[in-house]
Amino acid sequence: MKVRPVLSDPEKQRGRSAAVAIAALVIAAGIPLWWKTTETYRAWLPAARIGELEALQLELRVEVEVVFARGTLSPEQQKKVPASRMREQQQQVDDKTGLKFTYETRFRTATVMEEDALNQPTAAEADHALHTLTETSCGSVVIYIIPEASALLPQDMRVYVGRSRTALLRSQVASVVGAGLPEVLAALDPQMEQVLQTMSFNHQDVTAALTDRLRPGLSTRDSLADSMRAFKSSPGYEITFSLLNPDPKHHQLHWDVEAALDAYIYPLLHKMAPVANFSVDSQILYYAVLGVNPRYDASASAYTLSADSLAHVINPVEARLGSNAASSNPVLNFLLYVPDSLHSPLIIRNDQKQEVASNAFHSPRWGGIMVYNVDGAYGNDTQFPVDIAIDMSRVMGVFLSQLRLMLGFQQTGAPPGFVLEAAGREGVAEWELDRLLWSRSVENVATASASITSLAQLLDQIANIVINDNIAQQVASAVTALQAAVAELEAGNLALALEHSREAISASERAFFDPSLLHLLYFPDDQKFAIYIPLFLPMCVPILLSLLKIFREVQQHRAEKRAKRD
Known part of the structure; x- marks a missing residue:
């Protein structure tokens, strides 16, 4: 029979005090310390400012200056021009985009130096002279109203749009006798609206830029085709020019690609510097063949590639172009293919079975391919390999037009009576670049706001994802840049708006694709308890029993006291 030791009252008291002290220490310090050290770190995010992005309302403001040349206004009308106030015309777009457009128009008469420029023999010379006189801001438009009898424009030409941000508009109503200035301006509104739709952004540009955000069924066919053809906005692009020589035993090709890039490509990329960063390289690939066998057409005495087979041309060639794993930027590929002697000449035919004049085609969001035939290089006494000097002016002319499409320069259809001056050596007119900047700014704002709101919703739904300080800083920077871009768009500062929108999209992408969001740096609460309960339970059971x-x-002691009192 076991005899239990009898503990004295002081010993029992010490035991009770120790148990209570240990329990109090565990509850007061142990549990909070364990909970704090195992909780998920989540830095503070500007939730209120992010919530405002969902109801973001964009407003685009364009500064328009209308200059009346001598002979377009009567003396009475001319006196009222300096006193005329700035007029704003605000137009709400349809439900597709919800954007607001504001044209801020100012009116004035031409200066003496501008009158001298308008006296040039041709409209192109007048446009160049006006460009040197006036400093136009990015996104603005200057319209010069010239008399109906002016010799600058032929009689069948109503509007001349130059390479800069200026346009010459032949006035047919401004010189009406007895008409007041308000009537003159009202009569000019339809003509100026056509000029603005040509030189500045229009609804189609904005719809194409916001195609990914439109509800299904709202995007038009033209805007969808334009958006699918061009690359989406990106901080940078990689451009690769490749010369494909499938028959090096018979062809020894020579191409002065460096000089061609300096003459045709680099001027355009220099103008595109505010939009993105570009890197250009070139290469020569030997024994690179197309993925399809061309068919011989006896009527044309040439081999042909139909439009149906063009989709199968790219895959075998793409495997030899090299990997772009070193960069996350989109790659634009431009391939120059010289057919071998057994399949030459090689022509491309469109869907209507007609020969393509450029003998080239492009693939949306990938690049373009041009087939370069060697005419008259073969004869009965031909000695191989044949030295072939490629005409780079013809090649780069085709690649330049394809590059414009890939970068988002939409083909502008001139209204009747309009003449659009050729872009020239730089490959793009200033007003064409402004149209691209408008659409890129809107696209960047829409993309960045969608990325930030999606990230905030994800972090709100999954409470155990770690939000480190770097992600919080990138999110705050993106929200600040977005608000600045929207403010600059409303103020009409297109260059600053584009700069802030690029900062916003870069910061939002860095936050959205941060590797820390994918690592297993967190685990749910049920896993937390499943891991720690086996460790803490053996210690807690004696404490709870005590x-x-x-x-x-x-x-029992209280019951004994009550019994004694009774």
Whole structure:
């Protein structure tokens, strides 16, 4: 028979005090310390400012200056021009985009130097002279109203749009006798609206830029085709020019690609510097063949590639172009293919079975391919390999037009009576670049706001994802840049708006694709308890049993006291 040791009252008291002290230490310090050290770190995010992005309302403001040349206004009308106030015309777009457009128009008469420029023999010379006189801001438009009898424009030409941000508009109503200035301006509104739709952004540009955000069924066919053809906005692009020589035993090709890039490509990329960063390289690939076998057409005495087979041409060639894994930027590929002697000449035919004049085609969001035939290089006494000097002016002319399409320069259809001056050596007119900047700014704002709101919703739904300080900083920077871009768009500062929108989209992408969001740096609460309960339970059971025993003894002691009193 076991005999339990009898504990004295002081010893029992010390035991009770130790159990209570350990329990108090575990509850007051242990549990909070464990909870704090195992919780997920989540830096503060500007939730209120992010919530405002969902209801973001964009407003685009364009500064328009209308200059009346001598002979377009009567003396009475001319006196009222300096006193005429700035007029704003605000137009709400349809439900497709919800954007607001504001044209801020100012009116004035031409200066003496501008009158001298308008006296040039041709409209092109007048446009160049006006460009040197006036400093136009990015996104603005200057319209010069010239008399109906002016010799600058032929009689069948109503509007001349130059390479800069200026246009010459032949006035047919401004010189009406007895008409007041308000009537003159009202009569000019339809003509100026056509000029603005040509030189500045229009609804189709904005719809194409916001195609990914439109509800299904709202995007038009033209805007969808334009958006699918061009690359989406990106901080940078990689451009690769490749010369494909499938028959090096018979062809020894020579191409002065560096000089061609300096003459045709680099001027355009220099103008595109505010939009993105570009890197250009070139290469020569030997024994690179197309993925399809061309068919011989006896009527044309040439081999042909139909439009149906063009989709199968790219895949075998693409495997030899090299990997772009070193960069996350989109790659634009431009391939120059010289057919071998057994399949030459090689022509491309469109869907209507007609020969393509450029003998080239492009693939949306990929690049373009041009087939370069060697005419008259073969004869009965031909000695191989044949030295072939490629005409780079013809090649780069085709690649330049394809590059414009890939970068988002939409083909502008001139209204009747309009003449659009050729872009020239730089490959793009200033007003064409402005149209692209408008659409890119809107696209960047829409993309960045969608990325930030999606990231905020994800972090709100999954409470255990780690939000480190770097992500919080990138999110705050993106929200600040977005608000600045929207403010600059409303103020009409297109260059600053584009700069802030690029900062916003870069910061939002860095936050959205941060590697820390994908690592297993967190785990749900049920896993937390499943891991720690086996560790803490053996320690907690004696403490709980001691507390339970103390509670029973206290209850028994109170019952004995009540019994003695009774």
